[in-house]
Amino acid sequence: MNNAELAKIAKAMVAKGKGILAADESTGTIQKRFDKIGVENAENNRRDYRELLFRTSDAMKNNISGVILYDETIRQKAKDGTPLVRLIEQAGAIPGIKVDAGAKPLAASNEETVTEGLDGLRERLIEYHKLGARFAKWRATYDPINGRPSYNCINANAHALARYAALCQENGIVPIVEPEVLMDGDNDIEACAAVTEWVLKETFQQLYYANVVLEGMVLKPNMVIAGLKCDRQASVGEVAERTVTVLRRCVPPSVPGIAFLSGGQSDEAATAHLNAMNAAHPQLPWALTFSYGRALQAAPQKAWSGKMENVPAAQAAFRHRAKMNGLAAVGQWKADLEKMAA
Numbered sequence: 001m002n003n004a005e006l007a008k009i010a011k012a013m014v015a016k017g018k019g020i021l022a023a024d025e026s027t028g029t030i031q032k033r034f035d036k037i038g039v040e041n042a043e044n045n046r047r048d049y050r051e052l053l054f055r056t057s058d059a060m061k062n063n064i065s066g067v068i069l070y071d072e073t074i075r076q077k078a079k080d081g082t083p084l085v086r087l088i089e090q091a092g093a094i095p096g097i098k099v100d101a102g103a104k105p106l107a108a109s110n111e112e113t114v115t116e117g118l119d120g121l122r123e124r125l126i127e128y129h130k131l132g133a134r135f136a137k138w139r140a141t142y143d144p145i146n147g148r149p150s151y152n153c154i155n156a157n158a159h160a161l162a163r164y165a166a167l168c169q170e171n172g173i174v175p176i177v178e179p180e181v182l183m184d185g186d187n188d189i190e191a192c193a194a195v196t197e198w199v200l201k202e203t204f205q206q207l208y209y210a211n212v213v214l215e216g217m218v219l220k221p222n223m224v225i226a227g228l229k230c231d232r233q234a235s236v237g238e239v240a241e242r243t244v245t246v247l248r249r250c251v252p253p254s255v256p257g258i259a260f261l262s263g264g265q266s267d268e269a270a271t272a273h274l275n276a277m278n279a280a281h282p283q284l285p286w287a288l289t290f291s292y293g294r295a296l297q298a299a300p301q302k303a304w305s306g307k308m309e310n311v312p313a314a315q316a317a318f319r320h321r322a323k324m325n326g327l328a329a330v331g332q333w334k335a336d337l338e339k340m341a342a
């Protein structure tokens with residue numbers, strides 16, 4: 001393991017004005033996205049869709065530092081036979097890979113989950129490194145409603161995240177550590193703040209015990225936000241302030257960057273929140289950027305809708321969202337810029 005090399009990759013993943021494209025939907029998750037646009041979930045459709053994103057060269061070069069792939073995609077070739085990984089590298093971005101096996105029911109709990117996938121992970125990481133992956137992702141989820149999460153759930157997931165992160169670093173791969181407090185319930189923003197703080201404290205404690213080098217990782221947290229079904233939705237400024245407050249309490253300055261998930265926020269809300277944090281806090285110890293799935297892809301998916309002739313429109317939609325989020329990552333986004341494109 002070479003700590004300087006890991007730190008270099010981690011820094012590049014959160015480079016100024018750039019963020020990560022989370023295109024690592026499992027075959028089951030992409031099915032949900034394709035259902036919405038009436039596209040059959042076939043291998044060639046998944047390839048065509050992802051190929052159009054990775055071939056949006058200016059967006060990739062200017063605003064995307066890395067792409068998180070799914071197992072199928074890291075092995076897939078573009079229509080002309082070029083490996084999709086090469087397209088990403090040619091655009092100047094870093095290929096990454098989702099390595100967790102999903103959130104599974106946590107035994108003897110109140111409908112909580114623990115993320116699985118540690119068995120055989122070392123061997124898989126060695127193979128993924130050969131295939132070109134230089135970073136990985138593992139996502140744990142916590143539901144902040146009905147008395148959840150329990151300490152058992154937080155502890156089990158933090159322990160797994162730490163074991164995963166240490167294995168990644170052993171194999172020259174930068175771990176994205178993703179503890180996600182879900183935002184689709186009816187909980188208020190206070191509940192999200194309290195659970196996020198607890199989860200992050202426990203996660204960093206376990207990372208310490210597991211000898212994870214903080215300079216060689218990227219944190220991917222939720223923002224502190226009211227559940228989407230909560231009656232009281234906080235303002236953009238309140239989300240930004242509460243999120244920065246919790247992160248300051250929990251994330252050591254040695255972590256180079258924090259790349260948020262979008263978690264079901266609208267495209268523009270995800271951009272506005274990130275922008276508000278960076279605009280109000282230009283001197284934070286870590287870079288604050290995006291690692292969005294839905295908030296980067298909903299617009300291009302809709303524009304594409306599975307039709308070849310829509311590829312330029314889909315690429316324009318992706319270029320626009322990547323640009324807006326790139327501006328938000330340096331606190332220079334304005335709502336007017338959205339209207340101009342519309």
Ligand code: 13P
Binds near residue numbers: 022178292294
């Ligand atoms: P969303 O931005 O759609 O939440 O996806 C990010 C991600 O990678 C979830 O694991």
